[in-house]
Amino acid sequence: DVKVTQSSRYLVKRTGEKVFLECVQDMDHENMFWYRQDPGLGLRLIYFSYDVKMKEKGDIPEGYSVSREKKERFSLILESASTNQTSMYLCASSRLSGRGDTEAFFGQGTRLTVV
Amino acid sequence: GQSLEQPSEVTAVEGAIVQINCTYQTSGFYGLSWYQQHDGGAPTFLSYNALDGLEETGRFSSFLSRSDSYGYLLLQELQMKDSASYFCAAYRGGGKLIFGQGTELSVKP
Secondary structure (H helix, E strand, C coil), X not given: CCCEEEXXXXXXXXXXXXXXXXXXXXXXXXXXXXXXXXXXXXXXXXXXXXXXXXXXXXXXXXXXXXEEEECCEEEEEECCCCHHHCEEEEEEEECCCXXXXXXXXXXXXXXXXXX | CCEXXXXXXXXXXXXXXXXXXXXXXXXXXXXXXXXXXXXXXXXEEEEEECCCEEEEECCEEEEEEXXXXXXXXXXXXXXXXXXXEEEEEEXXXXXXXXXXCCEEEEEEC
């Protein structure tokens, strides 16, 4: 069974803290993504990566950075957490090309609360 | 700008047919995907339309009209387990998706 695993389901952090969200996939997918999900706004793309050490900004990258040191692992970093970053964060992966890259596999999500 | 519009909520009864519409405005459009998300769960892929027309997968069908920038998801023989949020997403190539705000479907007995 294919799997995208996020390290935490729930996190509570303080304003100003540096926060790491970790994601691991076991499907040998090239593409990995970080989205945030907020009520009424759907899912919005923060960052994505096509390959190890490669990253590109999505639609809302401000306040975030990412790291991809290994193919299976993609980390989202909140450099200095703020209350407006309280949200559900979803990691996803897909194949690099062909029909396979139209289907994204998502993790269960990390609900982050910044207080 | 780039956006997808879909109704925020739809209610239907068990056994009925429901259609969830999606209109989109986006550059670099390759096709339209649909995802299902149960409360507290991960979004899961349902379908992808690259070409105009209807694609059927069991009880679910998806339609795309590029000329109208419009698509829909059709769910037949509704079951209680179909209660979930449904998202349309424009595929921009390279695996990138733009999602609509989601439609919450409630199936009543």
